[in-house]
Amino acid sequence: MHKSIVIDHLCRVEGHGGITVRIKDGKVADVNMDIFEGPRFFEPLVVGRSYDEVAPILMRICAICSASHTVASLMAVESALGIEVSTQTRLLRELLVQGGNIESHALHLFCLSIPDFLGYPSAIALASDHLQEVKMGLELKKLGNTIQEAIGGRAIHSMNAVVGGFGRPPTREALLDLKGQLTKGLEQSLAAVDLVSGLEIPDFCTSPNIYAALSSDGSGYSLFGDRIALSTGDTKDIKMYKEICNERVVAHSHAKQSLFKGKPFAVGALARIALNGEKLSGQAKKAKDKLGLSSLSENMLDNNAAQAVEMVYSIERSLDIIDELLREGIKQEEPVEVRIRAGAGVGAVEAPRGTLYHSYSFDKAGRLTEADVITPTAQNLANIEKDLRISVENLIDESRESLGPKLEMVVRAYDPCISCAVHLVEVNLDEKRISKKESRRIT
Amino acid sequence: MGKPKVGIYGLTGCAGDQLAILNCEDELLDIAGALDIKSFPMAMSGGDENCPLDIVFVDGAVVQPKDEELLKRLRERATLLVAIGTCAVWGGLPAMKSEIAREELKRKVYGRAGKIFDTTAPQHLSRFVKVDLSISGCPIEKEQLLQSVASLLHGDLPRLPNYAVCTECKMAEYPCVLLEKGQLCLGPITVAGCKARCPSYGQPCIGCRGPVEEANVSSEVRVLKEKGFTWFDIQNRLRTFAAPADCFEDKIFKEGANA
Numbered sequence: 001m002h003k004s005i006v007i008d009h010l011c012r013v014e015g016h017g018g019i020t021v022r023i024k025d026g027k028v029a030d031v032n033m034d035i036f037e038g039p040r041f042f043e044p045l046v047v048g049r050s051y052d053e054v055a056p057i058l059m060r061i062c063a064i065c066s067a068s069h070t071v072a073s074l075m076a077v078e079s080a081l082g083i084e085v086s087t088q089t090r091l092l093r094e095l096l097v098q099g100g101n102i103e104s105h106a107l108h109l110f111c112l113s114i115p116d117f118l119g120y121p122s123a124i125a126l127a128s129d130h131l132q133e134v135k136m137g138l139e140l141k142k143l144g145n146t147i148q149e150a151i152g153g154r155a156i157h158s159m160n161a162v163v164g165g166f167g168r169p170p171t172r173e174a175l176l177d178l179k180g181q182l183t184k185g186l187e188q189s190l191a192a193v194d195l196v197s198g199l200e201i202p203d204f205c206t207s208p209n210i211y212a213a214l215s216s217d218g219s220g221y222s223l224f225g226d227r228i229a230l231s232t233g234d235t236k237d238i239k240m241y242k243e244i245c246n247e248r249v250v251a252h253s254h255a256k257q258s259l260f261k262g263k264p265f266a267v268g269a270l271a272r273i274a275l276n277g278e279k280l281s282g283q284a285k286k287a288k289d290k291l292g293l294s295s296l297s298e299n300m301l302d303n304n305a306a307q308a309v310e311m312v313y314s315i316e317r318s319l320d321i322i323d324e325l326l327r328e329g330i331k332q333e334e335p336v337e338v339r340i341r342a343g344a345g346v347g348a349v350e351a352p353r354g355t356l357y358h359s360y361s362f363d364k365a366g367r368l369t370e371a372d373v374i375t376p377t378a379q380n381l382a383n384i385e386k387d388l389r390i391s392v393e394n395l396i397d398e399s400r401e402s403l404g405p406k407l408e409m410v411v412r413a414y415d416p417c418i419s420c421a422v423h424l425v426e427v428n429l430d431e432k433r434i435s436k437k438e439s440r441r442i443t
Numbered sequence: 444m445g446k447p448k449v450g451i452y453g454l455t456g457c458a459g460d461q462l463a464i465l466n467c468e469d470e471l472l473d474i475a476g477a478l479d480i481k482s483f484p485m486a487m488s489g490g491d492e493n494c495p496l497d498i499v500f501v502d503g504a505v506v507q508p509k510d511e512e513l514l515k516r517l518r519e520r521a522t523l524l525v526a527i528g529t530c531a532v533w534g535g536l537p538a539m540k541s542e543i544a545r546e547e548l549k550r551k552v553y554g555r556a557g558k559i560f561d562t563t564a565p566q567h568l569s570r571f572v573k574v575d576l577s578i579s580g581c582p583i584e585k586e587q588l589l590q591s592v593a594s595l596l597h598g599d600l601p602r603l604p605n606y607a608v609c610t611e612c613k614m615a616e617y618p619c620v621l622l623e624k625g626q627l628c629l630g631p632i633t634v635a636g637c638k639a640r641c642p643s644y645g646q647p648c649i650g651c652r653g654p655v656e657e658a659n660v661s662s663e664v665r666v667l668k669e670k671g672f673t674w675f676d677i678q679n680r681l682r683t684f685a686a687p688a689d690c691f692e693d694k695i696f697k698e699g700a701n702a
Contacts (some may be wrong), residue, residue, distance in 0.1 A: 011488040014458050038455030038506035039562055040537040041548045049679060054647060057683065060536055063459030109567065111465065111486055122487030126477040134472070142468035153644050155466055156459045156582040159653075160644045167644035408488075 015418025067100030068351035079345025082401040110137025164335030211271035211326025217401035223350035264382035267354025269306035284313035340366035445498035446479040454510040456503030459582040460528030461594035504530040518572040532579040533653040533685035537565035603633040612639035632658035653685040
């Protein structure tokens with residue numbers, strides 16, 4: 001029996017992608033996550049640009065993760081130029097990233113993913129039967145945007161976070177206002193956890209995963225860290241990120257794929273909870289236990305639950321950051337003065353969908369000579385294909401009509417950001433190794 | 444007339460202008476109630492990909508034959524085509540260095556495996572089809588979007604500003620980042636609508652909304668040169684978001700000829 005399942009265009013994901021599955025003699029022959037978002041060639045575009053122009057360009061790789069791109073980019077520039085920012089700047093940047101995490105997780109859970117579990121084509125359709133839940137989701141999403149506006153100056157493509165600090169730090173009144181909204185949001189995020197705990201999570205894509213996430217020395221759960229930790233027990237300094245993200249070109253995708261020691265791995269909320277979950281505290285820890293995420297999950301559909309836990313975490317952490325800023329007294333400080341020099345640096349942040357790396361080199365005039373950006377979705381692509389293959393093997397007797405939506409659910413669980421994945425890195429490829437046969441091989 | 448049939452689509456870009464629609468959290472359910480949204484692939488499954496549309500909103504730029512095909516198909520289906528975001532209106536960031544051969548970029552990025560991809564020089568929508576309304580911005584401003592939807596519901600096209608960010612900035616009495624702080628600000632030649640967002644944070648306007656009508660680019664360049672900026676840096680900033688705009692292409696061509 002030969003059959004193929006082709007999902008031309010995945011809906012409710014950011015960007016343009018599809019799925020192709022070929023089944024031959026009752027066995028899965030090929031599973032491809034097709035990425036056909038057009039390439040924009042971001043890295044070559046920033047070569048020659050002055051150090052202060054890099055973040056405003058590269059944050060625009062992606063709208064949903066632009067806060068993470070902004071902060072990773074600024075950290076890479078500052079590491080290259082030897083700039084130390086103030087504690088206040090570090091806290092405000094973290095707050096910006098937490099705002100992005102809240103917005104992105106709320107968007108994914110309520111608008112893109114939960115409709116799958118409840119059998120609706122969209123959040124708008126879901127609202128006809130579950131108006132209160134959808135309204136709550138939209139309010140949580142708005143909370144994330146309100147933080148990004150207050151700190152970054154704009155919900156999408158922040159312009160207030162700059163090299164060395166902030167154009168204009170928020171006022172005490174603005175922080176107090178955010179605090180009030182976050183306190184209300186915390187209640188809503190706990191209600192979101194209740195909602196997610198009631199969803200039935202299918203297990204057709206279950207298989208062992210290798211997870212990777214940033215690791216910090218601090219005692220608390222964090223979206224930052226100088227080391228990369230893997231569930232295999234390996235750790236790497238972020239400067240060695242290329243040892244983890246061994247990128248390869250595959251013919252069916254405009255995005256490159258990442259492998260660690262020849263194996264696919266996963267990044268994102270579920271990976272973070274798997275590796276750093278024991279550091280959660282407060283309501284987020286309770287939410288993790290309630291959703292049964294206490295052990296290493298082998299089911300990527302649990303990523304939705306992990307996002308619900310992180311929404312609680314990001315709100316609690318934002319409240320802590322604001323308290324610390326208020327305690328220390330928010331200063332209307334200017335960005336740190338920059339002394340231009342040649343140098344190279346890496347910045348890494350846990351973006352909503354996983355670890356994001358920006359790596360740059362500058363010449364002595366402060367102009368960019370080389371840029372490399374590795375996005376979470378690019379790292380997840382090989383693992384998505386692994387999970388799609390397992391799913392098809394488990395569901396091989398199902399009809400095309402029934403299988404298609406389930407495969408879409410698997411892809412959607414990763415919360416892929418396809419625009420991000422097709423950012424197009426310039427790496428030194430060993431061209432001889434990319435024969436046509438090899439480039440089409442599936443892991 | 445019933446509710447207008449609407450489609451919301453993205454070509455190649457960061458999807459930020461579609462996200463800006465989803466970011467109207469307080470208004471989203473009302474918008475969804477006032478319009479008959481037939482397809483919005485980023486946010487809903489099972490859309491109708493064939494029906495005629497009264498209005499189609501399109502974000503992103505055309506960077507590959509697939510984008511061009513989809514755009515032409517949407518133009519055939521829709522009575523009104525609205526370009527949303529600077530990529531759709533002016534080419535945006537992808538068009539920054541569109542004179543560099545795509546083949547060269549592909550080879551650099553993908554090696555030999557790049558051969559199978561088809562890419563073209565990034566272009567804005569009006570290079571391919573008639574555009575009835577352009578809402579620029581990177582990203583678009585929520586207020587302009589809502590105002591435009593309200594006008595379209597009344598059967599009108601909205602009146603969007605035809606003056607510069609500099610005017611908005613002066614009216615709000617922000618300190619001038621160009622003359623007082625000596626920053627490379629494009630406020631005098633960039634179309635208004637953002638309430639001078641960047642200067643309000645002490646940052647220069649980097650031109651993310653594209654040029655204003657009859658922008659005096661020569662005068663802007665002269666002032667920037669007097670402030671000590673090199674043509675290299677001025678040119679880089681001019682072409683960041685709207686390189687294909689005639690006023691920038693002409694100026695860059697003339698400066699190149701004089702160099």
